Amino acid sequence: MAHYHDQPTIGEMLERHGVSRRTFIKYCTAMASALALPPLAGRAMAEQLRAALRPSVIYLSFQECTGCLESLIRSFSPSIENLIFDVISLDYDDTLMAAAGAQAEMARDKAMKDNYGKYVLVIDGSVPTGANGAYCALGGKSAVDILREAAKGAAAIVCVGTCSSFGGVPFADPNPTQAWPVSDIVSDKPIVNVSGCPPIPEVITGTLLQFISTGKVPDLDEYRRPKVFFGNTIHDRCYRRPFYDQGKFAKSFDDEGARNGWCLFELGCKGPTTYNACATTKWNGGTSFPIESGHPCLGCSEPNFWDKGSFYSALSAPRWGKAGEVSPGDVLKVVGGAAAVGAALGVASAGLSRLRQRHIEKSTTNNEAKES
Amino acid sequence: MSRLGEIPIRIVSRTPAASTGTIGAGVTAILIEIATQLDRLADGGEPGAIDLRSLPMSPGDREQLLKALGPGEVTITLKGDGESTINETGIQGVWWSEYRDRGGELIAGFIEIAQVPAILPVEPDQLRRGAQQLRAGAAGAAQQPGN
Ligand code: SF4
Numbered sequence: 091m092a093h094y095h096d097q098p099t100i101g102e103m104l105e106r107h108g109v110s111r112r113t114f115i116k117y118c119t120a121m122a123s124a125l126a127l128p129p130l131a132g133r134a135m136a137e138q139l140r141a142a143l144r145p146s147v148i149y150l151s152f153q154e155c156t157g158c159l160e161s162l163i164r165s166f167s168p169s170i171e172n173l174i175f176d177v178i179s180l181d182y183d184d185t186l187m188a189a190a191g192a193q194a195e196m197a198r199d200k201a202m203k204d205n206y207g208k209y210v211l212v213i214d215g216s217v218p219t220g221a222n223g224a225y226c227a228l229g230g231k232s233a234v235d236i237l238r239e240a241a242k243g244a245a246a247i248v249c250v251g252t253c254s255s256f257g258g259v260p261f262a263d264p265n266p267t268q269a270w271p272v273s274d275i276v277s278d279k280p281i282v283n284v285s286g287c288p289p290i291p292e293v294i295t296g297t298l299l300q301f302i303s304t305g306k307v308p309d310l311d312e313y314r315r316p317k318v319f320f321g322n323t324i325h326d327r328c329y330r331r332p333f334y335d336q337g338k339f340a341k342s343f344d345d346e347g348a349r350n351g352w353c354l355f356e357l358g359c360k361g362p363t364t365y366n367a368c369a370t371t372k373w374n375g376g377t378s379f380p381i382e383s384g385h386p387c388l389g390c391s392e393p394n395f396w397d398k399g400s401f402y403s404a405l406s407a408p409r410w411g412k413a414g415e416v417s418p419g420d421v422l423k424v425v426g427g428a429a430a431v432g433a434a435l436g437v438a439s440a441g442l443s444r445l446r447q448r449h450i451e452k453s454t455t456n457n458e459a460k461e462s
Numbered sequence: 463m464s465r466l467g468e469i470p471i472r473i474v475s476r477t478p479a480a481s482t483g484t485i486g487a488g489v490t491a492i493l494i495e496i497a498t499q500l501d502r503l504a505d506g507g508e509p510g511a512i513d514l515r516s517l518p519m520s521p522g523d524r525e526q527l528l529k530a531l532g533p534g535e536v537t538i539t540l541k542g543d544g545e546s547t548i549n550e551t552g553i554q555g556v557w558w559s560e561y562r563d564r565g566g567e568l569i570a571g572f573i574e575i576a577q578v579p580a581i582l583p584v585e586p587d588q589l590r591r592g593a594q595q596l597r598a599g600a601a602g603a604a605q606q607p608g609n
Contacts, residue, residue: 109542109543110542111585111588112540112542112581112582113542113543115581116540116542116543116546116561116569116570116581117543117569119561119570119572119581120561120569120570123513123515123516123570123571123572128511129511129512129513129572129574130509130510130511130580132570133580133581329520370515370516371515375563375567375568375569376515376567376568376569
């Protein structure tokens with residue numbers, strides 16, 4: 091975790107490490123592919139990155155399970171070694187760094203001072219505010235104080251995981267530690283939410299690389315998630331979709347339908363209401379994703395996914411279709427037969443105002459949080 | 463259930479398997495897209511590419527696509543940080559590229575429609591650096607005793 095005061099460009103760093111231009115284009119092409127950019131954009135991205143300065147990244151972990159970092163360090167494209175040592179300067183990460191205790195805190199303070207106004211602050215975990223922040227403290231300071239201080243000098247904040255993005259599991263009812271997402275604590279900085287429990291590694295690195303190569307916060311959806319990764323639902327891009335459209339559903343995990351690879355909607359799949367890149371980017375270097383392994387989507391990249399009832403109840407369950415909106419349940423009641431559900435649900439979901447649905451979800455989130 | 467292989471799973475492709483010889487609608491659409499891009503290139507347009515990752519293809523679809531394009535006569539191996547391959551298909555100017563990391567994992571896959579795949583050409587500054595390197599080498603050799 092060296093810190094370079096002479097601020098070399100990424101291209102110079104790459105040359106020092108013996109990474110050829112073609113190799114770097116290869117990685118950028120892979121990244122462009124993960125970002126769903128046009129395939130030939132990888133080359134342009136490589137040239138932009140080669141000319142960019144190596145940015146300082148400070149990674150703070152609060153109330154979390156380390157699953158997000160586990161996901162990040164298993165990133166395939168580009169491999170984390172390349173990302174950390176060649177492209178970014180990871181100045182502080184208490185889980186990965188060799189230094190510990192006061193030395194580590196000093197490294198963090200120094201990186202913040204040296205790169206004031208320029209560093210990317212990555213936050214993983216929600217921020218507990220109960221008992222004056224005592225539920226999560228590092229070096230005698232509460233997470234909420236550390237966050238406020240670190241946010242001051244950040245160029246942008248990237249929230250990695252559903253906990254820092256939306257509160258996640260710690261925020262779930264009854265939220266005993268009064269945990270909050272970062273966006274409820276910091277309001278004066280650009281915040282990008284890379285949600286997921288954990289997020290897909292390529293989505294984390296892709297978001298960071300996109301920010302570094304362009305110097306700009308990417309286009310975000312209503313939940314501040316990068317549209318390139320969160321622009322489609324799992325259902326939009328699911329390879330089981332033809333079965334959904336034909337009304338062919340698995341009814342249990344070991345029935346004929348499950349063995350035939352039919353749609354998992356009736357086993358609780360939250361794919362139709364979940365925005366994420368699992369169906370295209372996939373996991374473990376593009377090997378597969380939960381639905382491909384026979385398990386319904388849990389909806390982990392959506393706010394409050396933990397409080398929306400059973401993972402195994404079909405979306406018609408009341409907590410997923412909000413009051414006053416057309417819900418798949420209504421469609422089921424009206425249409426009846428499963429064969430017609432696929433087509434009818436598609437129409438009904440398209441007709442829903444996504445924005446309105448999200449506003450309702452958001453106010454529910456806030457009310458629930460206030461009640462706790 | 464003691465072994466993975468004993469779990470009864472049957473994989474059903476959404477398009478008929480390549481062995482049946484019938485080409486699925488998804489594969490036909492890709493072939494038409496490639497043909498359109500070939501026409502554009504022939505008319506002086508820009509090279510194009512299709513990202514294999516962005517297409518929700520089943521293994522059956524992929525097999526069909528490879529079969530429809532057929533094997534070609536050029537194979538290129540890129541050795542930077544893992545071995546990547548670029549194979550020309552039976553349709554000249556259509557390249558099947560697979561980029562791999564040093565662990566051999568596939569990190570990107572494309573069908574490129576180009577005279578030469580975009581990753582290959584060398585930039586002028588690299589040509590100059592090469593020339594400098596050779597001249598420095600030659601100058602060093604000339605100064606050695608016996609020359
Ligand atoms: S409901 Fe789930 S399994 Fe079925 S098509 Fe949609 S995302 Fe795929």
